[in-house]
Amino acid sequence: MEEENGVELLQRYRRDRRVLLNFLLSGSLIKKVVMPPGAVSLDDVDLDQVSIDHVLSCAKKGGMLELSEAIRDYHDSAAFPATNNTGSTDEFFLVTDPDFSGSPPRRAPPSLPVYTPSPIMSSLSKSQSLHSTQNQELSVDDIDDFEDDDDNEEVDSIRVSRRLTNEANDLALSLPSFATGITDDDLRETAYEILLASAGAAGGLVVPQKEKKKDKKSRLMKKLARSKSDHVVSQSQRAPGLSGLLETMRVQLEISEAMDMRSRQGLLNALVGKVGKRMDTLLVPLELLSCISRTEFSDKKAYLRWQKRQLNMLEEGLINHPAVGFGESGRKANEFRILLLKIEESESLPSSSGELQRTECLRSLREIAVPLAERPVRGDLTGEVCHWADGYHLNVKLYEKLLFSVFDILDEGKLTEEVEEIHELLTSTWKILGISETMHYTCYAWVLFRQFVITGERGLLHHAIEQLKKIPLKEQRGQQERLQLKNLSSKVAVEEGFEDFTFLQSFLIPIQRWAAKRLGDYHLHFAEGSATMKEIVTVAMVTRRLLLEEPQFATQLAIVTDEDQIESYISSSIKNAFAGIAQDVDATADSTHEHPLASLAEETKKLLKKDSTLFLPILSQWDPRATAISASLIHKLYGNKLKPFLDGVEHLTEDAVSVFPAADSLEQYVMALITSTCEEEIVDEYWGWDPISPQQRHGSSIVEVYRIVEETVDQFFALKVPMRPGELNSLFRGIDNAFQVYTNHITDKLGKYSLSLTIKMPFYCNFF
Known part of the structure; x- marks a missing residue:
């Protein structure tokens, strides 16, 4: 669940990091930028692997920047645990999981290297805003003079973002984790x-053909000048x-762009x-491993990570969670x-022997x-579909990442302009990933609802x-x-052990539980108003209807009607x-x-x-008894x-007597609400009474009135206080x-029907 919560923060961090690097490398802060081997322009460089500290250091010194050195520094620093630079020796972060690291080493730790923190560029000149349309030169001295008048607004937006991210803590798919450690970026x-x-x-x-840019400023930097209401790529551009x-x-x-071109060329070469x-029947990770070589990467570590990702995908897709058992092929x-493992080991061997081992292992x-991969799984013929990812949860996680592309990257609460075209394009992946119409609607509803929880945009909730x-x-x-849906199930680790989930349960149970938790305390979660409460109730009831058809879960919900579910929320x-x-009243009792x-x-x-x-007007749409229940x-x-x-x-002291008017006012209001919702029921009971029936001589409503009066009299005389004539008269x-x-x-x-209820004496009765 914590990994799911960090996805949004990671994406935002990566985008901000790229913006900063693009600005530094495209401006005049650095005299000269030397590209790494194999790169022609910045589009060929993976900025995620460039050390910002190294770039800032070169900017401070005013010297030449070699990107290969910056990439090397990034990977070298990644080998050490993260620090917060607070100077405290009581806090530290571990690279490995202590639960799997075994006992601590007995040898003495090595001496700490002398570390000099790189200078950090904390701010920019206000006159040199990223949105400025003027071509102004920035000096390194201007870096420390930047002030932002919008700091308070930015802090407020960050607080709101963190609060909404915390709202997503309870919203995680009920799917098994990946044994190979596949990350969100890998997917x-x-x-x-x-x-x-x-x-x-x-x-x-x-x-596409490579075109060397004449302008140093990248297209991403040009897009920063637009407002959030604009779209990422307009139809005209x-x-x-x-x-x-x-x-x-x-x-x-x-x-x-570098990864895009490598992947395109590799897939085209695979068809030769x-x-x-x-192409959609190819074993994609295997073909890319065979058709993309080490020389196409500017950095060896980047190549090793890319290769590791492809190997992990093959293992997860074909071995760890197969849809069809191996049988004799175990x-x-x-x-x-x-x-x-041998393919990974080949990278540590000499180039000639390592390449030979890698080629033989790939064969x-x-x-x-x-x-x-070509085993028949979904009722199709062998060879027509390549099931390189049999385990459906890997397929739906990949499809989930594709669906997340419908959101504007600069305004995550809005859908991009090309959403309909994207949907049409994504249907072409259904054959590879084994996605059906039901699976698509379910995954898309999940993506929209989760994005609503993160951003708070009601429009996304309506779409969900x-x-x-x-x-x-x-x-x-x-x-x-x-x-197909019947065969899609997964075993997920829970506190009690393992639990089986069907496809719909994996996606809908988290949504249903999230909504039920908020509705179970709607006075708290919707304290500012009921703007979204109606939609959340709809989500809870629609998901409940769908889950009623699922095994196991259906037996739990079948005994509870929709009205009972609403009553449980109210209660x-x-x-x-x-x-x-009551707690607040007790806390202020001494001061009043x-x-x-x-x-x-x-x-x-x-x-x-x-x-x-x-x-209650909202809840009454699902249960007419809501007001009376409350x-x-x-x-x-x-x-x-x-x-x-x-x-x-x-004794009826002044303090004690003050309770009765307040209690009576509350009771009168309660009775007025109940009467307003039940008055028609009382009339119906009267009409159902047969006045000449020897078994039912009185209407049930008047019997209830007498019961209330009798209980009131008993409770009055049960009070252990002196009774005065005034109280008795009241x-x-x-x-x-x-x-x-x-x-x-x-x-x-009764109105006009009152005359028809007059009991007339039969004409043959003798009164004498």
């Missing part, structure tokens, strides 16, 4: 390679057709000599893992991997509800899709809100001159008014507080008024 880059292979199957994959859309996807997925072979799984790996409603029920799905939230009010029970009655009445005004529960909770006081009072007047109100209410509701 994103592999997803783009899958997209290229799908586009290549349609004949739309070409390798984007190249037409599939090539332009792929370029948009490259930008959305944050893929460098394979007549009649479609021995090949062990051989497969051995070959993967052997192909002999094992291709038959595994639309996708949830598009998910077909079981009887609406085709036979092949029902069979939980009312109890939490009342407990908070009012009796705590009187104050509690007033605050409880305010709670009920807010509940009936803001929340009012009766509040009446009971306050009664539990009031009863010990009534049992213990011995009791009698109250009873008389109750009967009058009931009688008037019944006769008013």
Whole structure:
């Protein structure tokens, strides 16, 4: 769950880091920039692997910057644990997981190297804003003079972002983790390679020509001058057709141009000599390993990480979570893992022997991997579809990364302009990833809902509800899709051990639980208003309807109706809100001159008014009894507080007497709410009474009135206080008024039908 929470912060950090590096390298702060071997321009350099400290140091010195040195410094520093530069020796970070590191070493630790922190450029001159349209020169001395008047607004936005990110803590897919340690970046880059292979199957994959830029300022820096309301690539600026859309996807997925060109060329080379072979039937990671060499990378460590990613994808897709068991070919799984290790080991051997071992291992790996990938899984014929990622959770994680490209990279709460075209393009990946219509709607609803939780944009919530409603029920799905979804299950580690989840459960249970948690305390989570509460209730009930069709979970939900579910939300939230009010009243009891029970009655009445005004109209759409349930529960909770006081009072002091008017005011308001929702029911009961029936001589409503009066009289005389004539007269007047109100209410509701209820004496009766 913590890994899921760090994704958004990591993406924001990487974008800010690239912006800073682009600004430094494209401006006049550095006299000369020397490209690494194999790179022609900055577009060929992976800026994620450039040390910012090294670049800033060169900027301070005013000397020449060699990017190969900056890349080397980045990788050297990555080998050490992270520090916070606070000077404290009580805090440290571990590179490895201590649970898997074994016992600590017995030898003495090595001496610490002398470390001189690199100068950090803390600010820029205000006149040299990134949005400035004037070509002004910046000196290194101007770096320390920058002040930003919008610091407070930026801090506030960061606080809101952190709060919304914390809201996503409870929202994580119920899918197994990857044993190979595949990261979010690995999934994103592999997803783009899958997209290229799908586009290549349609004949739309070409390798763009490199054009050396005359202007040092990159296109990314030019985009920074636009406002958030603008789109990443406008329709007029984007190249037409599939090539332009792929370029948009490259930008959305944050893929460098160098990686894009390598992947395109590798996939095209993989088809050479394979007549009649479609690109979407290729074993993509294996083909890229075979067609992309070390010389195409400017840095060896970057190549090793790229190779490790491809090997991990093969292992996760074909070995760790296969959709079809290996059976007699289980021995090949062990051989497969051995070959993967040998490919990694070949990089540590001399160049000649290492290349020979790598080539032989790739040939052997192909002999094992291709038959595994072409096993029939989804009812198709062998060879028509390449199942290089049988484990469906890897497929849906890759598809999830593709779906995240629908958001504007500069305004994550908005959909990009090309969202419809992106959807159409993503359908081409369904064949490779085994995505069906139901899976698409489910994944897309999850992506939209999660983005809503992070950004708080209600528009995304509306889109998520639309996708949830598009998910077909079981009887609406085709036979092949029902069979496919039935076979999609995963075993996830939980606190009690392991639990099996179907595909829909993996995606919908987190959404349903997130919504239920907020609705279970809606007075807290929707305290500022009910703007989004209606949509959240819809999300909870729609996901509940879909989960009712799933095994195991259905047995838990079937015994609870929609009305019962709404009642549980009301009960939980009312109890939490009342407990908070009671605690606040107790905390301020010493500073006020009012009796705590009187104050509690007033605050409880305010709670009920807010509940009936803001929340109950929404909940009543799903359960007409919502108002009566809320009012009766509040009446009971306050009664539990009031009863010990009534049992213990011995004299009607001024302090004790002050409780009764407040309690009576609360009770009158409670009864008014209940009466307003139940008045039609009372009339229906009257009409259902047969006045000449010997078994039912009285209407049930009048029986209830007599019961209430009887209980009131018993409770009155049970008070252990002296009774005066004034209190007795008040009791009698109250009873008389109750009967009058009931009688008037019944006769008013009868209206023109009152005459027809007059019992006429039969004509043959003899009164003498």
